[in-house]
Amino acid sequence: MERRQYLSLGAGYFSFFAILGLMVPYLSVFLDGRGYSSLQIGELLAIVMATRIISPNLWAAVADHTGKRVQVMRGGALVAFLCFFAAYPDINWWFMALAMASFSFFWTAILPQLEVLTLRSLGKERHRYSRLRAWGSVGFIVVVICAGYVVEQLGSEAVVYIGSVLLILLLLSTLLVRELPGQNDKQGSTHFAANWLSRPMLMFMAATILLQISHGPYYGFFVLYMEGLGYSAAFAGWLISLGVVAEIALFMVSGQLLKRWGVKWLLSIAMALTALRWLLLGLLPESLAVLLFSQTLHAASFGLTHAASIQFIHGYFSERQQGRGQAMYNSVGFGIGGALGAWIAGVTWQQGAGAMTSYLIAALAATAACMLVLAIPRQKMA
Numbered sequence: 001m002e003r004r005q006y007l008s009l010g011a012g013y014f015s016f017f018a019i020l021g022l023m024v025p026y027l028s029v030f031l032d033g034r035g036y037s038s039l040q041i042g043e044l045l046a047i048v049m050a051t052r053i054i055s056p057n058l059w060a061a062v063a064d065h066t067g068k069r070v071q072v073m074r075g076g077a078l079v080a081f082l083c084f085f086a087a088y089p090d091i092n093w094w095f096m097a098l099a100m101a102s103f104s105f106f107w108t109a110i111l112p113q114l115e116v117l118t119l120r121s122l123g124k125e126r127h128r129y130s131r132l133r134a135w136g137s138v139g140f141i142v143v144v145i146c147a148g149y150v151v152e153q154l155g156s157e158a159v160v161y162i163g164s165v166l167l168i169l170l171l172l173s174t175l176l177v178r179e180l181p182g183q184n185d186k187q188g189s190t191h192f193a194a195n196w197l198s199r200p201m202l203m204f205m206a207a208t209i210l211l212q213i214s215h216g217p218y219y220g221f222f223v224l225y226m227e228g229l230g231y232s233a234a235f236a237g238w239l240i241s242l243g244v245v246a247e248i249a250l251f252m253v254s255g256q257l258l259k260r261w262g263v264k265w266l267l268s269i270a271m272a273l274t275a276l277r278w279l280l281l282g283l284l285p286e287s288l289a290v291l292l293f294s295q296t297l298h299a300a301s302f303g304l305t306h307a308a309s310i311q312f313i314h315g316y317f318s319e320r321q322q323g324r325g326q327a328m329y330n331s332v333g334f335g336i337g338g339a340l341g342a343w344i345a346g347v348t349w350q351q352g353a354g355a356m357t358s359y360l361i362a363a364l365a366a367t368a369a370c371m372l373v374l375a376i377p378r379q380k381m382a
Contacts, residue, residue: 005121008176010135012073012114015170017136019107021143022166023048025223025240026151026159029233032224033156034090042346045220047097049342051104052335059109060327069113070179076109077174081167087160107167110174112326119314120180130251130307137248137303141241148237192321196328201316203376204309208333209340210369211271211305214278216341217358221349228352229285239291243298250303257304258311264378267308271370274301275363282359301366309333341365 027048031041059076063069083106086099122128143166150158195201217225226236257266277297284290309329317325341362348354348361 004176005178006132008173008178009114009118009121010132011173012110012170012177013118013133013136014139015166015173016110016114016139018139018143019163019166019170021140021240021244022147022159022163024219025144025237026147026156026233028220029151029223030156030159031096034096036093038221038349038351039346040093042220042342042344042349044093044097044100045342046339046346048100048104049335049338051101052108052338053331054335055105055108056112056327056331056335057324060112060324063113063116064321064324067181068179069117070174070177073110073113073174073177074171076106077167077171080104080107080110081164081171084160084163084167087163108330110170112330114177115310115326117177117180119310128255129310130254133307134248134251137244137251141244141248144237144240144244145234148232148234152232152234192317192324195317195321195325200376203372204312205329205332207267207271207369207372208309208329209337210365210372211274211301212334212337213341213344214274214362214365214369215301215338216343216345217278217349217355217362218281219338220342220345221352221355221358225281225285225352225355228355239295242292243295243302246296246299247303250299251307254304254307258308262378263308263312264373264376266304267312268370268373270300270304270308271366271373273297274305275366275370277301278359278362278366282356282363285355 028041028045031044036044059072063072080103083099083102086102087096089095118132119129122132143162147159147162150162222240223233223236226239227233231239274297277294277300280290280294280297310326313325313329344361345358348358
């Protein structure tokens with residue numbers, strides 16, 4: 001891969017996940033500052049996640065058909081930036097829901113195309129994917145830490161201003177990415193559907209949905225959870241960053257691990273460790289040592305599961321179907337699973353009183369996901 005393409009893709013990952021580093025911990029803080037209840041926050045987060053069910057597939061179909069993946073990314077970044085301004089005025093819940101849904105609809109168009117462009121640009125050097133993807137984790141860490149201090153000093157309304165700056169950076173990064181030739185797909189829909197509806201793929205996606213459901217309490221309420229235990233938002237940001245540092249370390253070696261052990265066993269082990277992580281957060285949150293250890297398990301619950309899943313999807317679909325394959329993984333797994341997880345957490349959280357119940361439900365969901373992966377024939381998850 002040429003140096004310019006490598007740097008531009010790295011910048012794309014950095015800026016995209018920098019936005020995620022703002023939204024995951026601090027969107028609920030922002031909404032809480034606007035006076036919404038935990039149920040209303042859960043509903044808004046579910047709406048954001050639900051847009052991922054439709055949006056990535058729609059934009060992936062356009063990109064696969066036209067071959068213009070970079071233009072899809074640029075258009076998504078530009079319109080997402082414009083839609084984000086609707087979050088500035090404090091009008092009512094419905095207006096906020098519309099603002100979040102429209103922003104997310106275009107923002108989620110970007111990542112599947114970025115993944116496809118990265119894997120195709122790497123060619124036979126796919127083992128370098130994790131190191132390039134690690135730039136996204138760096139962006140996540142930088143924003144989680146910095147935004148924690150900014151929110152602590154300036155208040156929760158700072159979230160929308162930080163978000164606007166990050167969306168400008170994302171748009172600029174897409175302008176640097178070079179389009180690759182020969183990426184259109186005007187046939188092959190029947191074969192894609194057959195692959196998608198195969199038993200191993202359906203089991204894998206069911207496991208992905210359950211895994212994302214299990215992340216609902218963490219993505220939606222972790223900072224508020226820590227504040228309820230007496231910690232500051234900045235310290236909560238450091239805890240989240242610790243998890244992402246562990247994730248980066250995992251990304252550095254995931255290529256070798258996948259070569260040696262394969263997708264199935266690494267994915268099942270990662271899901272089992274995810275269940276352990278939620279049990280610890282639910283049962284022993286007062287122990288700082290337990291908190292620190294549970295955050296290092298983010299290397300498994302996100303880093304390893306993501307790296308293994310991307311490799312599985314890439315190997316399961318043909319080159320022509322990569323955009324739709326990655327989009328379906330994002331939309332069904334993260335869209336349906338994320339929306340259900342956010343909604344369930346919003347219902348069970350009860351302003352923090354139901355934190356233990358929320359994390360125990362999360363641990364059960366992760367355990368069920370592990371069981372599903374173990375049931376998939378190994379030759380289908382090489």
